[in-house]
Amino acid sequence: MESNKTTHLLLFVLTFLTLTYSDIFLNPEVPQTLENYKLYFFANWPYSVSLLFILLAHEMGHYLPARYYRVSASLPYFIPLPFGPIGTMGAVIKIKDQIPNKKVLFDIGVGGPAASLFFSLLAWFVGISLSKVVEMPQDFDKSGYLIFGDSLFTYLSSQWILGPIDFETMEIHAHPLAKAGWVGLLITAINLLPFGQLDGGHVIYSMFGESYRKWIHILFGMFLILALVHFTWLIWGFLVYYIIKVEHPFIKDALNGIGKTRFMFGVFMLVSFLIIFVPKPIILGSEYDNPSLLDDIIRLIVKTVGISE
Template sequence: MFFENWPYSTSLLFILLAHEMGHYLPARYYGVRATLPYFIPLPVGPIGTMGAVIQIKEPIPDKKILFDIGVGGPAASLFLSVIAWLVGISLSKVMEIPPGFDRSGFLFFGDSLFTYLTTQWIHGPIDFSTMDIQAHPLAKAGWVGLLITAVNLLPFGQLDGGHVIYSMFGEGYRKWIHRLFVLFLIFTLIHFTWLLWGFIIYFVVKVEHPFIRDSISGIGKFRFYFGLSMLVTFLIIFVPKPIILGSELNDSSLLTDIFRLISDNIRLDL
């Protein structure tokens, strides 16, 4: 098992290290004290880690520095995760699922728009009702790296996405950030994972970012458009249903059931 899966562990640790160095190095460049990364193992479950963190030991001087420290992590992990995924998925194998095969005892990793389209591009066309991918360990590491990057890019509080969006839009963002959080909660109707994250964001991470003063020169057009591209990337790599039990593969989500109920009532009224 070790020799089969060491590419997963090694590449994922490298992705996590790159993410944290993407925060640490800009912090050191601007003279902001920060710790080296802490890696958080998770000895149970299909992923094996809860990621890594660094601790900023003093207030960040202004929004331009906040942007550079905040965006560096997801930019680094996104770059390496995409490479790991593309190489890994090209080394993966397409398997036919035997008729009547019981998938209820297995776990399946969900797809983002990016992983679905690249899988179809490299191996397609694939009908996932009759076929599946035997993922190479490098592809698994890329998938986890993309998931961690997407979670960090959620645009709330002191998540990386929260740093980025607050730096881009300034204090005025407080007028609409709670509405954006309510829209995010719609994903709880798709998968229970996002309900847990909703609690974490609201009670721990917080919806709004703590006050940081503006930079004298602002953040500039390049940073603004780079931040915008990272937020758009979040939509492409976001996984609505991250990990799915085999017994739930054919189950509809609560959101789908609600839409079906509404459409049935509309047809009845007509």
């Protein structure tokens, strides 16, 4: 049965609104006036439009290969989130048919993150080039602010384009395009987690086949260590284990495998995941200088075994 196009369009429009107005919806500190809504619209529409395009590109990266292989798939369902700093939980499509083999699974699975990676990088580079570095006052209180964390990529690229930046005394006033690129990279990284029916799960299962079941739970255990760095990953660990699942459902092999080119592209995407992954995605300013639980554990071990720092 065909999905209702009105539902897709309505969710798309609602997601545009929550992206544009996430800072004002349900925020008692901001007066709910028409003038404020106008100001937020003109300030945030570059973020909303560019992130919607990134999300659409991601889902088309799944949808178009599915259509090519005659695998039935729905149009994208965008997911609005009317609070929080991001304004969306991304978008999804429904694959309605059994995927015939691992080569098809790879192409459908990798297309989404490949597309969103490309356009997120584009938005980030343009946006960070338009951003400004400002000096923070010595008595500046960060406690009331949310701080977007850095991946290896965003840290090095911002230092390269805007630096040198001392984040103890400086901050970046990010252009909305940079914020869209940052969120796009975060969503891409989460989708590339190599478990179950996430995109990364499709990719890594297609690459390594049934043998991956021997070590995927070990990899999941290593992933849970990230919960000691930021509680977000404990939530994702719960979702992966109970809902998304650690292992991928069985898909039969392609007649000639996925081929060397696909395998190397899969390696590229998995390496990209490591570079764009954000250990602490969003933190409160009051927690910025606090050590993580992992830091405390390492210090305790060092102290216990008597290793000098």
